Amino acid sequence: MDEIIYIKLKSRIQKKLNERVLVKDVAYLEGKEKIKTAMGDLVLYEVTKADKTHVVIDIMDVLFLLRTRHTDLDVQSLGPVNTIIEVDRGKRPPSLLFVSFVWFLLFVGAGLAIMNFHEDVSMLEVHQKIFMIITGNEVSAPWLLQIPYSFGLGLGMILFFNHLFRKRINEEPSPLEVEMFNYQQDMDRYVIMSEKEKL
Structure with a gap:
């Protein structure tokens, strides 16, 4: 029997340069604790200098990663289909x-x-x-x-x-x-x- 996990993408998150983006950073997960932990700790993306100010993560990217790592997983998607990663490049305070x-x-x-x-x-x-x-x-x-x-x-x-x-x-x-x-x-x-x- 397939394991079921429910996923809901967050609308917006912030990450610094060269920081890894985990599944649990961009999504809320609900299901068995063991599967939630294993799926939440998967690396989805790494922010690089080429990313400029924003990166958009699509639900299809997340589903593809989860299903390739766990073939018997039944993933049920809820809510928004995109997450915006705002790249924090370290702003200096205004004078x-x-x-x-x-x-x-x-x-x-x-x-x-x-x-x-x-x-x-x-x-x-x-x-x-x-x-x-x-x-x-x-x-x-x-x-x-x-x-x-x-x-x-x-x-x-x-x-x-x-x-x-x-x-x-x-x-x-x-x-x-x-x-x-x-x-x-x-x-x-x-x-x-x-x-x-x-x-």
Whole structure:
């Protein structure tokens, strides 16, 4: 009777140059412990300098290796059919000058965007009219509305992005995290398709 092992490829892993990629690195295995260990320790690939930034491992490569090493093995594949190996070439940390420059650009850009938006929608006139409706007095600078509004704008951004510095406010992902996840999914699909076209 054939031994059954279930295999589910991981979507993405990271490996350094000249590091060997084992089956257990790219896949979750389920079955008898002896077979899981024997199959998981098989060398599937070795990362070389020629690999550039990404390597795509296909389920067919894994199935071929498992079946050549264990002919009586019944392999049941589940989930994704490709694993992306991201080649870690050792990144150096960014310089303080570069981080400061980017921070300054983002800070000034965000401030200008908020000010231009408020100018476009005539926020000062809106505050003046609201102040006149509530109090009956006409003033040129309605500080009682503008100061709380400014604090509320900052608080709204904190709640929208769901982070206060490194602390997450609740478990729900922020819109930025969802967009980054979608971007990563699109990038993975592109890498898989472009690597398949090279074959």
